[in-house]
Amino acid sequence: MFRGFDDVNIHNYLIIDTSNTTRNNSYKIIDFHLSDRCNLHLLLLVPFPTDNDIAPSSLIYRRSGFHHLSDTYPQVIGHEITHGFDDQGRQHDKDGNVLPWWTNKTLQAFQSRAQCIVDQYGSISLPELDKFLPNITVTLNGINTLGENIADNGGLRQAFLAYQLYVERYGEEPRLPGLTEYSPMQLFFLQNANIWCKSTDFLSLLLQVITDPHTPEKFRVLVPMSNMKEFSDIWNCPVGSGMNPKNKCQVW
Numbered sequence: 122m123f124r125g126f127d128d129v130n131i132h133n134y135l136i137i138d139t140s141n142t143t144r145n146n147s148y149k150i151i152d153f154h155l156s157d158r159c160n161l162h163l164l165l166l167v168p169f170p171t172d173n174d175i176a177p178s179s180l181i182y183r184r185s186g187f188h189h190l191s192d193t194y195p196q197v198i199g200h201e202i203t204h205g206f207d208d209q210g211r212q213h214d215k216d217g218n219v220l221p222w223w224t225n226k227t228l229q230a231f232q233s234r235a236q237c238i239v240d241q242y243g244s245i246s247l248p249e250l251d252k253f254l255p256n257i258t259v260t261l262n263g264i265n266t267l268g269e270n271i272a273d274n275g276g277l278r279q280a281f282l283a284y285q286l287y288v289e290r291y292g293e294e295p296r297l298p299g300l301t302e303y304s305p306m307q308l309f310f311l312q313n314a315n316i317w318c319k320s321t322d323f324l325s326l327l328l329q330v331i332t333d334p335h336t337p338e339k340f341r342v343l344v345p346m347s348n349m350k351e352f353s354d355i356w357n358c359p360v361g362s363g364m365n366p367k368n369k370c371q372v373w
């Protein structure tokens with residue numbers, strides 16, 4: 122079932138391998154990356170509920186993330202597809218060639234929206250590093266992380282829209298026993314936050330901020346959600362509160 126990184130060469134198709142899926146071996150390949158050559162590199166095997174598992178669709182749609190074995194695909198697909206239209210991906214045409222194919226109007230709109238993301242993430246400081254670096258204010262690097270941040274924001278939004286479509290089509294799901302205080306839509310966001318739980322130390326965090334194109338997990342939760350009006354509506358966040366800032370960024 123697992124075909125590794127380099128032995129797939131699939132042009133312009135999304136492939137989800139459902140073969141050999143059994144209850145005891147309930148894995149599907151779900152993470153892929155749209156490379157420069159427009160190949161899909163299948164990266165992960167992930168657990169996925171089978172027909173016999175108790176797993177509301179809302180949980181499946183909200184299970185998200187990219188590099189954990191608990192991932193499943195709606196947001197991952199959204200994230201990876203959005204990479205095809207981020208600051209790097211946009212420079213490639215449908216065949217993977219580096220070729221500008223957007224109109225100037227589209228490009229200008231993209232750059233303006235992308236700048237919003239750059240400024241937003243770049244203004245986030247990390248006070249937990251202050252005691253180690255007393256004379257330096259460390260902030261996220263909004264430029265180096267732009268592609269991943271665009272994909273994070275786009276991926277969450279697309280997963281949410283997909284789940285909304287599911288609810289429109291099949292009706293609202295019942296509340297989950299034990300968590301009945303939360304609506305399915307609220308659980309969508311809770312589960313998304315849950316998969317990013319991580320504890321880190323000073324050096325790891327500092328290294329991540331300096332070298333990693335991915336934003337530290339805490340902000341992969343907070344920022345994309347705070348950019349969604351739907352999140353604020355569902356959680357009744359007052360305008361101007363931390364998770365409902367007046368200035369929201371949206372590229373896709």
Ligand SMILES: [Zn+2]
Nearest residue numbers: 200204269272
């Ligand atoms: Zn990514």
